[in-house]
Amino acid sequence: MSLAGWIIMLSACGSITGLMIWCIRKVVSTPESYEHLHAQTDIDPHDQD
Amino acid sequence: MSKREYWSSRVGAIMAVTGSAVGLGNFIRFPGQAAQYGGGAFLIPYLIAFLVVGLPLAWAEWALGRYGGNLGHNSSPGIFRAILGSRKGAYLGMLGTLMPVMIYMYYIFVEAWCLAYAWDYLTGHFSALGSDSSAIEKYFMTFVGAGGNGLMFTSSAGRMLIFLGICLVANIALIYHGVHKGIERFCNIAMPLLVVCAGIVLVRVLTLPANPAHPEQTVLNGLGYMWNPTKPGETLLHALSNPEIWLAATGQIFFSLSVGFGLILTYASYLKPKDDVALSSVTACAGNEFCEVVLGGMIAIPAAFVFLGPAVVQHPPGTFGMGFITLPNVFNQMPLGSLFGFLFFFLLFLAAITSSLSMLQPSIALLEEGLSIGRKASVTILGIVTLIGCLFVGYFSKDFTALDTLDFWMANFFIFIFATIQSVIFAWVLGINKGMEELNRGAEIKLPRVLPFMLKYISPLYLLIIFGLWVYYNLPGRLKAIATLPKDGPPVVLFSVLLILGVALFFTVIVALANRTWDKKERVS
Numbered sequence: 001m002s003l004a005g006w007i008i009m010l011s012a013c014g015s016i017t018g019l020m021i022w023c024i025r026k027v028v029s030t031p032e033s034y035e036h037l038h039a040q041t042d043i044d045p046h047d048q049d
Numbered sequence: 050m051s052k053r054e055y056w057s058s059r060v061g062a063i064m065a066v067t068g069s070a071v072g073l074g075n076f077i078r079f080p081g082q083a084a085q086y087g088g089g090a091f092l093i094p095y096l097i098a099f100l101v102v103g104l105p106l107a108w109a110e111w112a113l114g115r116y117g118g119n120l121g122h123n124s125s126p127g128i129f130r131a132i133l134g135s136r137k138g139a140y141l142g143m144l145g146t147l148m149p150v151m152i153y154m155y156y157i158f159v160e161a162w163c164l165a166y167a168w169d170y171l172t173g174h175f176s177a178l179g180s181d182s183s184a185i186e187k188y189f190m191t192f193v194g195a196g197g198n199g200l201m202f203t204s205s206a207g208r209m210l211i212f213l214g215i216c217l218v219a220n221i222a223l224i225y226h227g228v229h230k231g232i233e234r235f236c237n238i239a240m241p242l243l244v245v246c247a248g249i250v251l252v253r254v255l256t257l258p259a260n261p262a263h264p265e266q267t268v269l270n271g272l273g274y275m276w277n278p279t280k281p282g283e284t285l286l287h288a289l290s291n292p293e294i295w296l297a298a299t300g301q302i303f304f305s306l307s308v309g310f311g312l313i314l315t316y317a318s319y320l321k322p323k324d325d326v327a328l329s330s331v332t333a334c335a336g337n338e339f340c341e342v343v344l345g346g347m348i349a350i351p352a353a354f355v356f357l358g359p360a361v362v363q364h365p366p367g368t369f370g371m372g373f374i375t376l377p378n379v380f381n382q383m384p385l386g387s388l389f390g391f392l393f394f395f396l397l398f399l400a401a402i403t404s405s406l407s408m409l410q411p412s413i414a415l416l417e418e419g420l421s422i423g424r425k426a427s428v429t430i431l432g433i434v435t436l437i438g439c440l441f442v443g444y445f446s447k448d449f450t451a452l453d454t455l456d457f458w459m460a461n462f463f464i465f466i467f468a469t470i471q472s473v474i475f476a477w478v479l480g481i482n483k484g485m486e487e488l489n490r491g492a493e494i495k496l497p498r499v500l501p502f503m504l505k506y507i508s509p510l511y512l513l514i515i516f517g518l519w520v521y522y523n524l525p526g527r528l529k530a531i532a533t534l535p536k537d538g539p540p541v542v543l544f545s546v547l548l549i550l551g552v553a554l555f556f557t558v559i560v561a562l563a564n565r566t567w568d569k570k571e572r573v574s
Contacts, residue, residue, distance in 0.1 A: 001273035008089040009276040012096075013343045020339045023332035027059060030328070030493050 053121075054228040056319050061233040063329050066316050067336040068236040068403030070307040071243065073159060075341040076397060077372040079305065080275060080349040081365040082297050089278035090288035092342075094298035098511075099338070103302040105500060105508050106468055107334050109475035110308055111326040112488040114317025116479070123318040124415035125311040126560050127567065132479055136564045143556050144467045145311020146415050149408035150431070150556075151459045151549060152310075154438030155452040156408065157220070160401035161212040162193065162373060163394050168212070170380070170390035180356075180382045182374065189373045194446040198538065201446045210443075217432075217439065219402065224409045225428045228319050232406050239399045240336075246396035247344040253389050254352045263358060271354030274362040275346055292518050299515045304460060305341055306334055307407070309468030315411040327492035340400075348393075349376060356382045369449070372397070409435070415556075419563025434555060441548055445541045454545035457527055465516040469509060476505040 001009075056062040083091040117128025125145025129138040169175045178184045192209055194201030201209050223231040260266035279285050288294060303309050317326060349371060354362045356379045365371055380390035409431060416427035445451035475484045481501045488496065497503075530542045 001269050002277050005089060005273050005277035008092060008278060009272065012092055012276075013346075016335065016338045016342050019331075020335040023328065023335045026328055026493060027063065027332055030325075 054123075054319055055321055056233055056324075057229050058233075059324060059329060061229070061237060062316065062320060062324075063332050063336070064236040064240050065232050065403075065407070066307070066313060066329070066333040067340075068240050068400075069312050069316065069407035070305060070333060070337040070404075071240070071340045071400050072305075072404040073163070073368065073372065073397055073401060074301065074304050075337065075400065076247070076345040076393075077349060077376075078368045079301060079341045079345050081368060081371045082301055083346065084274050084350050084362050084365050086291075086294045086297055087278070087280045087283060087288040088274055089276050090285055091294060091298060093285075093289060094295045095301065098295075098299040098302040099306075099334075101503065101511050102299065102468070102508050103306045103308060104331070104334055105503050106308040106472060107306055107313065107330045108327065108488055108496070108500070109484065109504055110313040110471055111317045111330040112484060113471065113475055113479070114314040115320045115322070115324065115326050116487050117314065118318030118320060119322050122418060123315055124411055124418060124563075125314050126415055126563060127418055128314055128318065129474065130564070130567065132474060136568075139560045139564050139567075140557070141470060142311075143553075143560050144463055144470070145314055146411045147549075147553055147556050148310055148459050148463050148467060149312055150412050150435060151438070151455055151552060153405055153408040153435055155442045155455050156401065156405050157216050157435075157439060158193070158213065158442060158452065159369075160398060160405055161209065161216045163398040163401055164216060165192065165209065165212040166373065166377065167391050167394035167398055170387050170394060173387055175377060175381060175390060176387055178377075178381060180378055182378050185377050185381070186374050189369075189377075193449075194443075195448060198445050198447045198541070201443050213439070213443070216402070216405075217436070220405055220409060221428060221432050223406055224413055224431075225424060227424065228410070232410065235406070236403050239403050243396045243399040243403075244340070244344075246392045246399070247340065247348070250389055250393050250396070251344055251347055253383070253385075254348050257352065257355050257383070260355050266355050266358060268351045268355060271351030271362065272347070274354060274359070275350040280363075293522070296515060296519050296522065299511075300461065300519075303464055303468065306337055307404075309464045309471065310408075311411050311467060312407045314471075315414050316407065318414070323491040325491045325493040327488060327496055328494045331494065352376070352379045352383075355379075412556075415559060415563060419559055419566055421566055434552065438548065438552065441544075445539075445544065447538070447541070450541040451545045451548075454530075454542050455549065457523075458546070458549060461519070461523070465512065465519065469512045469516065472504065472509045472512060476501075476509070481505045 056065070113128060113132070117123070117131055120128075120131040122128045122131055125142035126139035127142070129142030130136065132138065133141070166175070178188060190196055194209065201207070223235050225231065255268055257268050279288050307313060320326065350362050350365075353375055357375065361375055366375055376393065377390065380386040380393065383389055412431050413424070413427050416422060416430055417424065420427075442451045442455065479487070481504060484504070485496075485501050531546055533542075534540050
């Protein structure tokens with residue numbers, strides 16, 4: 001395989017693998033939409049200062 | 050009428066869409082096309098097609114699907130009717146149910162071949178064939194009945210019917226269990242299993258020693274055929290000046306990402322109103338590209354080169370030849386070939402069944418919401434329609450003429466048309482501002498600023514140019530084939546087109562009935 005072949009292979013596979021890992025991390029670390037609803041404890045009435 | 054369904058989790062929806070996208074094309078068609086068009090050079094139009102049409106259209110289709118789902122529709126006719134505000138919209142959306150069902154009618158055969166090959170490797174049947182490529186070819190052609198019409202139903206080739214039956218029953222059973230309990234649960238197991246199987250086969254291929262009889266046939270040299278930017282004696286500019294490379298790369302992106310079929314429309318319609326579609330869409334696309342470029346791009350060509358030499362990778366056979374004749378020959382020569390052959394064909398089977406499931410769901414959704422019938426009735430109706438189509442494709446098996454004709458019109462011709470329709474509906478009918486607002490709702494990532502411009506102008510224009518070129522190169526020959534009556538047998542091409550028209554008529558009636566149901570609902574509300 002030529003040097004250009006190595007560069008194409010590593011950049012293509014690296015960028016796609018990197019994108020997939022980034023996406024999976026983002027998906028599993030972000031709560032599902034129904035969890036966006038605020039619980040009572042999240043509400044700050046700003047009256048306790 | 051059945052209760053409205055949703056995906057139980059975002060991961061489940063992503064797995065299902067990725068499963069729909071990952072198919073045989075990722076592991077067999079992509080490497081074959083890349084090697085044919087100069088390896089690395091193919092990746093340039095492939096990447097451009099991914100960025101210009103693949104990813105933007107996937108975003109648009111996910112957004113349109115969730116938008117339609119929020120309006121109470123899961124089928125493309127219902128979604129298009131709601132967006133266009135017209136009964137005619139439902140007829141336009143009919144392509145999104147017709148295409149997947151017609152593709153299912155032949156795709157299920159390929160799925161059955163994969164299952165049969167996996168079984169044959171597991172039971173050691175294939176080892177007996179050895180490395181005699183003509184014996185492997187004869188085995189395949191007899192198994193699929195390619196020698197003559199009706200051969201698949203004879204006792205010598207009838208074994209195929211058993212595997213076909215298993216696949217038909219498995220698909221219908223999973224669809225019957227619904228989106229969450231059937232499709233989602235299955236894809237959550239099948240997709241990770243597929244990646245594990247592919248990973249094992251990949252490690253085996255990358256650690257293969259050089260062929261003792263031909264020391265220059267190493268894995269590295271094989272990878273060169275896949276990744277070197279040009280073929281020997283050819284410049285990159287020369288390779289890219291060939292319009293066919295652009296057509297092949299764009300077609301591969303379409304078929305691979307499952308955009309333009311209407312499948313994502315239906316799957317995304319089962320999302321909840323505030324579920325993210327922006328990140329989910331990129332994740333599904335990235336998962337598909339990982340399977341295609343990283344796994345698929347490293348297995349078939351290097352392995353074929355090590356055992357069979359440069360001729361087979363310089364002029365790779367078609368998808369079927371590569372998958373069911375060339376690669377079995379490779380596995381038969383590999384140490385522990387039965388095990389790796391089983392893993393490879395089992396992963397292909399998983400890739401195929403997760404795709405075929407997605408082809409049935411749009412029609413199930415139309416039958417349920419349009420005719421107000423339950424799952425049992427909708428699955429029965431669709432089961433009968435697809436069985437008739439399967440029997441047709443199975444009977445006219447000679448030289449794969451019926452299969453090839455359905456594939457040309459559905460997975461090549463109409464996919465461009467439906468993708469263009471979806472692109473225009475998102476950017477021009479719904480409106481690019483409203484479309485982007487919909488896409489951004491619940492988005493977990495920031496979308497590129499250039500995306501509205503891309504979706505409004507670049508993607509439709511690129512699609513039209515590529516479609517124009519494709520029509521110029523392919524359509525005259527195909528139209529001539531319909532009108533030509535063969536001297537030595539039935540006009541299978543004509544019959545296949547009539548089958549498409551017959552199924553289209555069936556869906557036209559269903560959409561007409563669905564329109565009446567939706568009219569009544571709108572009057573009541």
